[in-house]
Structures are given as structure tokens and as C-alpha cells.
Amino acid sequence: MKDNFQHQTVLLEEVVKGLEIKANQNFIDGTLGGGGHTEKILEKNGPRGKVLAFELDQRAIKASQKRLNKYQKRLFIVNQSYIHLAEEWQKKQKEIGEIAGIVLDLGLSSDQLDSSGRGFSFKDQGPLDMRFDPKHQTLTAEDIILTWSESELCKIFREYGEEPKAHILAQGLIKNRSSWIKQKQKFTTSMFVLTILRILNIKETSLGRFRIHPATKVFQALRIAVNDELNNVKTVLPQAVDILPSGGKIAVISFHSLEDKIVKYFFKESSQTCVCPPQAPICNCDTEAKLKIITKKAIKPSSEEVKNNPRSRSAILRIAEKI
Ligand SMILES: C[S@@+](CC[C@H](N)C(=O)[O-])C[C@H]1O[C@@H](n2cnc3c(N)ncnc32)[C@H](O)[C@@H]1O
Structure with a gap:
């Protein structure tokens, strides 16, 4: 296996802009990978903002710890699946505090793909x-x-x-x-x-x-x-919405239509105020919208990004805000 961890972060500026990161706010990165999104968040949410990051792959964790060494006091990495997002955040809530945004960059890293x-x-x-x-x-x-x-x-x-x-x-x-x-x-x-x-x-x-x-x-x-990737996405999205305070953002990058469909329909359903059947004369479902969709149309990488990083070509970013 090669020594250097290699992964080019996808849609970095778009995610950072969408999360509207401010000084001292805290964030969750559900898929740390090589730490590209987390690094940018930590650059922007200093001097006291924290990041709670989830990652399954021990090699990625090691590489990120090295890369993000100077932020170690503000970075909490757990070698857990993001399906434990709410539970892990609750455990660390006292230390970390309220979360302003969550990013999920689904799938696998180039390092995983290219590691023999x-x-x-x-x-x-x-x-x-x-x-x-x-x-x-x-x-x-x-x-x-x-x-x-x-x-x-x-x-x-x-x-x-x-x-x-x-x-x-x-x-x-x-x-x-x-x-x-x-x-x-x-x-x-x-x-x-x-x-x-x-x-x-x-x-x-x-x-x-x-x-x-x-x-x-x-x-x-x-x-x-x-x-179990698709079930994981279905499991994490409601947890993410539950733990976000009003105004908190969730940004999800998918790499194929199966994942994107789950994100798209979850955002759509969570932003609806009524789920009564169309034939119902009046609304009696009392459904309250939980999310406001920020990206009416999904964001895709620019042609320049695709040119520099062809693997980014199938990335699809959707962002929503907790109401
Ligand atoms: C596309 S990469 C993330 C890259 C990262 N955003 C960066 O900029 O370096 C996706 C990462 O998510 C991890 N991953 C996949 N499923 C996961 C899960 N259920 N929980 C935690 N990490 C997961 C993979 O091991 C992989 O490292």
C-alpha cells in the first residue's frame, strides 16, 4: 500500500459557502476522509469553533490527524460510522456545544479506490x-x-x-x-x-x-x-435534522443517483408542510416543515474542477437549512 494518502476534496468552496461558517461555530463532518472539508471549516471557525468528525477507515483517520495536527484541540475524531451521529454528538455535547452545520461527502475516497x-x-x-x-x-x-x-x-x-x-x-x-x-x-x-x-x-x-x-x-x-451505504444515508439524515438548531445547515455530496435520490426526497419530504392525500378537502396531518431547501437545483462541480479532478464529475451537492 502506498504511503501518502491521496484524495482531492470535491466541491470545497461550494460546501464552505453553503455552510456559512462563522467564527467559533461548531460543525460535524460525517465523512472525514483525508480531512479536506474539515480543514477548511477549521480554518474558518477559529479561534474556538470545533469539528466532530466521523470516519470508518483507520488509514484516513491517521492521515487526517497528521494533516490537521495544528487543530487538534478543536478537532474530535471518532472511528465510528456516521449512523451514530446523534448518539456521539450527545456524548460530546458538553465539550462541543451546539452544531451550526453538518457535511456528508458520501462514498469512498480516491485513496481507498487506488490502494491495492x-x-x-x-x-x-x-x-x-x-x-x-x-x-x-x-x-x-x-x-x-x-x-x-x-x-x-x-x-x-x-x-x-x-x-x-x-x-x-x-x-x-x-x-x-x-x-x-x-x-x-x-x-x-x-x-x-x-x-x-x-x-x-x-x-x-x-x-x-x-x-x-x-x-x-x-x-x-x-x-x-x-x-450498507444506502441504509446508512437513510439512517443519518433524520438524525442530522434532529440535532441541528434552527438555522443550522446540512450539506450532502452524493456520487450516484441512488444516493442522490435518497437525499433529494428526504429534503423534499422534510420541507413539506402538508402530506395529506391530494383528495383530502382540508389538511388534517399537522405536518410541520423541518427543512428549507437552499439548493433548489443541485450544485455540480464546475468544468474547471472536473478538468482538474475528473473523479469529481459525478458529484451532486444539496444543501438545506433547519427551520
Ligand atoms: C469521499 S470521502 C470524504 C473525503 C473528505 N471529505 C475529504 O475532503 O478528504 C468519503 C469518506 O467517508 C468514509 N465513510 C463512508 N461511509 C462512512 C460511514 N458510514 N461513516 C463514517 N465514514 C464513512 C469513507 O471511508 C471515506 O473516507
């Missing part, structure tokens, strides 16, 4: 792993491929990968895996990629004609399943 042995990239030669937190999570992508049923595999390829050939792939993998298991073969990421190509009848030499690698969607599906 983590199994996130189809270029990887190591085990098919894909855990954000290799120390505490037990289920790996290899476990899923070797033990889940055909219908379970088909379901995740279809729902989490939006893979049109989900059924063919699930069927093909089940056929292939019995021989791997029998021969006690060491299962690797590259072996998995070759199997996918074989099932889809694609020659390695013809990969150039594909806009995206034919294994991309299956890889996305496995990563989401291993880390």
Missing part, C-alpha cells in the same frame, strides 16, 4: 474486500460472491448497480464459484473481473470500446452492499 489490496478497483490484484473499516467490519465482497444466493446477488446487482445484465451475471457467478470453492482457490479482484468478462463474453482486448469498464456496476453494487 482493498479491492475497490478492478485494477486491483489483491483480495476482493471493499470494507471501509477493515478493522471492525466482517463481511467482505468476497463473502458475498462466494456465499450469497443467486437471487440475492441478482437483487444487489440490479438495485445497487442498476446493472441490466444482473441475472446473467448472478447465474454465471454461481456456476463458476463452485469450482473456486472446491479447488480452494484464493479469490482475487482480478480473477473476479476476468470471470465477469467471461460471463459477458467480452475479450480483454476489446475493453477499449466500452465507455465504462463492464464490471463498474457490479463493483458499485458490491461496495454498497458490503458497507
